[in-house]
Amino acid sequence: MFRGTPDTAKIMALLQIAEPGQSPQPHQRRLAVGIDLGTTNSLVAAVRSGRTAPLPDAQGRVILPSAVRYLADAIEVGHAAVAAAAGDPLNSIISVKRLMGRGLADVKQLGQQLPYRFAAGDSQMPFIETVQGPKSPVEVSADILRTLRERAEATLGGELVGAVITVPAYFDDAQRQATKDAARLAGLNVLRLLNEPTAAAVAYGLDKGAEGVIAIYDLGGGTFDISILRLSRGVFEVMATGGDSALGGDDFDHAIAGWIIEQAGISADLDPGAQRQLLQTACAAKEALTDAERVTVRHGDWSGELSRAQFDALIEPLLARSLKACRRAVRDAGIELDEVEAVVMVGGSTRVPRVRTAVGELFGRTPLTDIDPDEVVAIGAAIQADTLAGNKQGEELLLLDVIPLSLGLETMGGLMEKVIARNTTIPVARGQEFTTYKDGQTAMMIHVLQGERELVSDCRSLARFELRGIPPMVAGAAKIRVTFQVDADGLLGVTARELGSGVEASIQVKPSYGLSDEEIARMLQDSFAHAGDDKHARALREQQVEAERLLEAVQAALAVDGERLLDADERMVIDHEMQVLRERAAGSDTAAIEQQVRRLSQVTDAFAARRMDASVKAALAGRQLNEIEE
Amino acid sequence: MSTCHFALFDLQPAFVIDLEGLAARYRELARETHPDRFADAPAREQRQALERAAQLNDAYQTLKSPSRRALYLLSLGGRVLPLEATVQDPAFLLQQMELREELEELQDSADLAGVAAFKRRLKSAQAGLEQGFAACWDNGAEREQAERLARRMQFLDKLALEVRELEERLDD
Numbered sequence: 001m002f003r004g005t006p007d008t009a010k011i012m013a014l015l016q017i018a019e020p021g022q023s024p025q026p027h028q029r030r031l032a033v034g035i036d037l038g039t040t041n042s043l044v045a046a047v048r049s050g051r052t053a054p055l056p057d058a059q060g061r062v063i064l065p066s067a068v069r070y071l072a073d074a075i076e077v078g079h080a081a082v083a084a085a086a087g088d089p090l091n092s093i094i095s096v097k098r099l100m101g102r103g104l105a106d107v108k109q110l111g112q113q114l115p116y117r118f119a120a121g122d123s124q125m126p127f128i129e130t131v132q133g134p135k136s137p138v139e140v141s142a143d144i145l146r147t148l149r150e151r152a153e154a155t156l157g158g159e160l161v162g163a164v165i166t167v168p169a170y171f172d173d174a175q176r177q178a179t180k181d182a183a184r185l186a187g188l189n190v191l192r193l194l195n196e197p198t199a200a201a202v203a204y205g206l207d208k209g210a211e212g213v214i215a216i217y218d219l220g221g222g223t224f225d226i227s228i229l230r231l232s233r234g235v236f237e238v239m240a241t242g243g244d245s246a247l248g249g250d251d252f253d254h255a256i257a258g259w260i261i262e263q264a265g266i267s268a269d270l271d272p273g274a275q276r277q278l279l280q281t282a283c284a285a286k287e288a289l290t291d292a293e294r295v296t297v298r299h300g301d302w303s304g305e306l307s308r309a310q311f312d313a314l315i316e317p318l319l320a321r322s323l324k325a326c327r328r329a330v331r332d333a334g335i336e337l338d339e340v341e342a343v344v345m346v347g348g349s350t351r352v353p354r355v356r357t358a359v360g361e362l363f364g365r366t367p368l369t370d371i372d373p374d375e376v377v378a379i380g381a382a383i384q385a386d387t388l389a390g391n392k393q394g395e396e397l398l399l400l401d402v403i404p405l406s407l408g409l410e411t412m413g414g415l416m417e418k419v420i421a422r423n424t425t426i427p428v429a430r431g432q433e434f435t436t437y438k439d440g441q442t443a444m445m446i447h448v449l450q451g452e453r454e455l456v457s458d459c460r461s462l463a464r465f466e467l468r469g470i471p472p473m474v475a476g477a478a479k480i481r482v483t484f485q486v487d488a489d490g491l492l493g494v495t496a497r498e499l500g501s502g503v504e505a506s507i508q509v510k511p512s513y514g515l516s517d518e519e520i521a522r523m524l525q526d527s528f529a530h531a532g533d534d535k536h537a538r539a540l541r542e543q544q545v546e547a548e549r550l551l552e553a554v555q556a557a558l559a560v561d562g563e564r565l566l567d568a569d570e571r572m573v574i575d576h577e578m579q580v581l582r583e584r585a586a587g588s589d590t591a592a593i594e595q596q597v598r599r600l601s602q603v604t605d606a607f608a609a610r611r612m613d614a615s616v617k618a619a620l621a622g623r624q625l626n627e628i629e630e
Numbered sequence: 631m632s633t634c635h636f637a638l639f640d641l642q643p644a645f646v647i648d649l650e651g652l653a654a655r656y657r658e659l660a661r662e663t664h665p666d667r668f669a670d671a672p673a674r675e676q677r678q679a680l681e682r683a684a685q686l687n688d689a690y691q692t693l694k695s696p697s698r699r700a701l702y703l704l705s706l707g708g709r710v711l712p713l714e715a716t717v718q719d720p721a722f723l724l725q726q727m728e729l730r731e732e733l734e735e736l737q738d739s740a741d742l743a744g745v746a747a748f749k750r751r752l753k754s755a756q757a758g759l760e761q762g763f764a765a766c767w768d769n770g771a772e773r774e775q776a777e778r779l780a781r782r783m784q785f786l787d788k789l790a791l792e793v794r795e796l797e798e799r800l801d802d
Contacts, residue, residue, distance in 0.1 A: 235657040324801055331794055398661050425691075427665060429684035487680050488665040 030161040032191060032389035033152045034199070034381025037141065037165055037179065039097040040221045042066045043375060044148040044163075045382035046156060047391070052203075052379050055155045063374065064151075067094045068143045070130040077147040086276065090116060091130045096144075099126060099137035100182075101175030138178050142185035149188055162189035164385040166377050169195045169227055169241045170404055191388040197227035198236055198399055199380030200346045203371055206231060212341035213239070213333070217359050217367065219322065219349040222248040226326050228333040228340070237400045239333035240423045242325050247318060249286075249349030255314040256282035256297075256306070264302035286311070290351050312354040319358050326362060332423050343367040348374050400425050407462075407484055407492060410447035412437060413545035414456045415538060419484045422452065426490060431483040433499075437549065439556060440472040444480060446496050446505070454538045467496040469503040475553070536590070543593040547585035550597055551578060554604055557611060565610045577603050635689035635702060643706055645699065645760075645767045656690045696760045697783035703767065704780055719778055726785055730792075737796055745800065749793055756786050 033046045033055075041063045045054040054062040057078075067081035069092040076084065085092040093116065104118065104126045117129040127134035145165075152160060165188075167179055176193055183190045194202075197216035206214055211232045218225040225243040229236050257278050261268050270278060281299050285306055288295040294307040330337055343363050349355060350373045359367050371379060402425055408418040411434070419432050436444065444467045451459030470478050479499040486492050495506035554574065562571060581596045636643045639655045663682045692698045729752075736744045763779040766772035 232654070232657055235661060237657075327801060328798065331797065398664055400660055400664075425687050427680050427684045428687050429681065430688075485680070485684065488683070 029391055030389040031152075031156050031158050032161050032382075032385035032391070033148075033156075033163050034194075034378050034383070034385045035145065035148055035163050035165045035188075036196070036199075036378035036381060037097065037145065037167075037182075038066055038220070038377075039095050039223070040066055041374065042144055042148060043378035044152050045375065045378040046152060047382055047386040048156070052382050052386075054375050054378055055152055057151055064144065064147060065094075066097065066144055067092060068096070068140050069093070070132040070135065072131050075132075075143055077143055086273075093128060093130075093135070093140050096137050096140040100141060101171075101178035102126065102137070138182045139185065141179070141182035145183055145186035145188055149186055160188065161389045162191040162385065164192050164194050164199075164381040164388065165190060166194050166196045166199045166381050168223075168225060169197055169238070169401075170225070170243070191385055194381055194384055195227075195238075195399065195401070196346070196377050197225065197229065197241075197344075199377045199384065200344050201229060201231065201236065201380065202383050203376045203380035204342075204344055204368055206342060206344070213335060213339055214342040214344060215326065215330075215340045215363060216344045216346060217322075217326065217350065218243075218346035219355060220248050220347040221250050221349070222246075224248060224322050224325065226322075226329045228329050228335070235398045235400065237425070238402045238423075239335070240329045241402065241404055242329040242332065244321055244325050247321055249347075249352075251318050252286050252315050252349065252352065253279050253282040255318065256285055256311065259306070259310075259314055260297060260299050260302075260304075263304050264299055266300070266302070286352070290353060308353070315352070315354060319355065323358060323362050326359075337362065338364055340365075344376070345369050345373050346376050401488070401490065402426065403428075403486055403490060405450050405460075406452055407486070408449050408459075409434075409482060410445075410449060410456045412549075413541040415541055416449050416451065416454055416456050416459050419482070420486065426486045427488050429483060429485040431481050434480045434482060435476045436470065436473065436478040436480070437475055438552065439475050441475065441478070442470045442472055443468045444470065444496070446482060446494065446507075448484075448492070448494050448507070455541075462492065463494065463507050465494075465496075465505055465507045467498065467503065467505040469501070470498045471501050473500075475549075540588055540590045540593075543590050543597070544585050547581050547593050547597055550600055551581060551585075554578060554600065557604075557607065561607075561611050561614070565614065566607060570607070573603050574600075574607065633685075634706070635692055638686065638689050639693065641693075643703060645696075645703060645764045647693065647699075649694070652690070652693055656686070659686050695787075696756070696763075697780065697787050700763050700767075700776075700780040700783055704777060719781070722782055722785070726789070729789060733789075733792060733796060737799070740800055742800060745793065745797060749790075752786060752790055752793065756783070756790070759783050759786065 031046070033044050036043045036045075043054045043062055043064065045052060056062045057064070061079070064078045065082045067078060067085065069076040069081035069084050069088060071091070081092050082094070085094055119127045119129055119134050127136050128140070149160060149163075163183065165179060165183055167176055171179070179193060180190050197218060200216050200218070201214060213228060213230050216225075216227045216229065218227075223243065223245050224247040225241070227241045228239045230239055231237070258268075260266075260278060260282065278299060281297060285295050285297050289306070289308050289311050292308070294305055297304055297306050327337070330340065340363050343359060343365060345356065345359070345367045350359075350367075350369070356367055356369060402423045403420060404422060406418045406422045407420045408416045409432075411417045417432070420428060420430050434444070446465050446467060447456070447461065448463040449456060449459040450462050453459055467480065470480070481497050481499055483495045483497070484492060485495070493506065495504060497504040555578075558566075558571075558574070566574070577596070577600045581593070581600050584593045584596045587593075634643065638659070639652055641647055641652070660683070663679060663686055665676060665679050665683055692702050733748065736748060759779055759782055763776060763783070766775045766779070
């Protein structure tokens with residue numbers, strides 16, 4: 001779904017000029033791989049003699065832990081780096097995917113959970129201090145990708161034409177760009193970035209002939225994603241995406257660990273080493289319960305028995321959260337649960353039998369689990385890579401993606417006005433008309449926002465720019481059309497145009513670092529949790545804006561005609577009601593403000609009528625209004 | 631200005647359309663116009679492709695939804711239906727108020743089965759309006775009634791949205 005950038009095109013051309021021998025002879029297979037660059041684990045897969053499978057390393061292991069350790073004169077990637085993480089935490093980088101495309105400020109928020117020392121680079125990018133000097137997340141990812149490329153070239157026996165690399169559906173432009181940069185650094189030509197859920201669907205061959213709605217349930221170590229896709233002859237239409245970025249198999253381990261602490265009667269206040277050991281014990285018990293009905297758990301001197309039924313009960317609240325996200329995504333897609341025709345399971349945590357049955361019960365059908373849930377994404381990517389490299393005839397997949405969060409503008413009173421709702425298919429262009437708030441206003445601030453909440457302060461600010469040169473008019477007379485355009489890569493452009501004069505201003509919203517999965521999930525959750533609060537807040541702000549608007553208008557009229565058209569008593573009444581409105585508008589009683597707005601309108605009615613008469617008379621006398629005003 | 635939404639999908643302007651055919655044609659056109667296909671084209675063509683794709687998405691969303699399709703049909707005659715016009719439809723408005731009250735009660739009692747039943751009733755009311763609109767759309771003399779029904783459709787759309795929000799809240 002991602003366009004090859006002009007850069008990729010250039011690199012391809014250069015490759016062909018520099019190495020004419022590399023151009024494929026007829027019937028010679030062009031080597032291409034699919035790479036699942038995961039938070040915890042990464043894999044590389046390829047199509048070989050018609051079979052798609054992950055490629056193993058020299059020891060026969062297909063999984064490469066996404067961990068890199070920097071030594072003074074060497075780099076270790078994978079299992080060795082994980083093993084060293086406890087002893088050399090500052091130089092052993094794990095979970096670097098969470099830092100991709102993020103700014104230093106974002107990373108500092110994560111800082112509690114990450115032991116690294118960060119330094120600012122020239123860009124917004126955070127650098128991790130290691131014995132080899134500062135390393136950017138892009139470089140660390142590149143080291144993982146390089147290891148996978150070397151493994152693939154050794155196994156396949158030749159240089160790669162390119163790779164398809166998978167990214168979470170939620171990844172924004174900055175994160176996708178960072179992933180592409182890492183691939184380039186690793187000497188890989190990116191044929192396409194593919195969304196993980198789409199890759200899983202491709203692995204099951206669901207793009208072949210099948211028509212219908214499918215759900216991809218992806219429960220990884222630390223995150224949960226649900227995607228609802230409609231597919232039809234190779235076209236994937238994303239209908240809705242959702243998830244919970246703080247939910248995964250690690251939480252299952254914590255649930256068992258909590259049970260052990262309780263059963264063994266030990267203190268929950270463990271040192272990091274003991275904590276690590278307890279979680280390993282818990283994880284082993286979890287894995288054993290995939291096949292066994294019960295398992296004996298030992299921790300220190302204590303030992304006890306954990307049955308699968310007990311384990312199921314422990315994880316029930318966690319499962320319930322994932323199922324809730326599924327129901328929400330289905331609602332967002334505008335369909336009913338029974339319209340989902342296939343459910344694909346992705347992620348190691350979907351091996352847990354209770355996860356499978358619970359998902360099966362929700363959708364009323366047995367989920368697809370034939371392909372190893374750890375490998376399914378890489379396999380799908382490999383199939384796509386093989387097609388893109390030109391080894392297979394047939395139509396390319398097309399992905400019609402959606403925007404994960406609503407986009408909008410700040411309007412009066414700090415309110416967010418949605419212009420494009422979340423889960424709208426991209427590309428999309430949509431316009432909305434706004435007007436000026438003050439008489440003679442010649443400039444307007446356009447504040448572009450992302451999020452689901454009603455108040456601007458609860459949404460993410462994407463950009464601000466100013467439309468200048470609006471011809472002076474009375475408040476409300478100018479017509480300003482603001483157009484949002486989101487392209488196929490999810491990049492937003494905003495244009496503002498005053499329709500009368502044609503003055504225009506625009507901005508290309510290019511976040512230096514975008515929203516994280518966590519932020520997106522949190523913002524979505526907040527919007528539901530606060531739907532009620534928001535309504536009240538909105539009503540109050542609207543009344544306050546109304547009050548401000550009226551006060552401003554009356555004030556302006558008084559300044560011009562107050563002396564001439566009002567006697568002292570009348571003036572006093574108006575001044576008094578204005579004062580009352582000011583006081584009420586500062587409070588939070590919506591009804592009281594509304595009442596006072598009406599009151600002030602009433603007492604100024606006669607004044608407004610007299611002003612109108614005066615200006616009509618002036619016009620009849622052939623004089624300009626501004627002459628009277630002087 | 632831009633092409634008529636119906637013409638874009640090789641359809642005659644009508645309220646009753648083949649939705650399956652519309653979806654199939656949409657995917658075909660999406661494949662042709664998707665910016666992915668213009669990755670190596672000059673910037674101007676890329677921009678045009680983007681605009682076409684955005685227009686296609688907009689047209690598809692408009693025709694897919696019965697209420698938006700009805701409004702679009704009414705606007706084709708050149709007269710734009712004012713969205714916020716006073717609705718001269720007291721019986722319908724009264725019924726709407728009653729439905730909303732009912733919905734509030736369902737929220738207070740957190741009655742999931744009641745919400746499901748409410749949804750079914752709403753769906754059948756929507757289907758009824760669509761049939762009614764289809765019947766009077768073909769008859770030019772019933773334009774006023776068509777406009778009234780189109781407005782009613784919008785009301786029910788909004789109500790459906792509120793039901794969804796209620797489901798969301800009850801799910802928490």
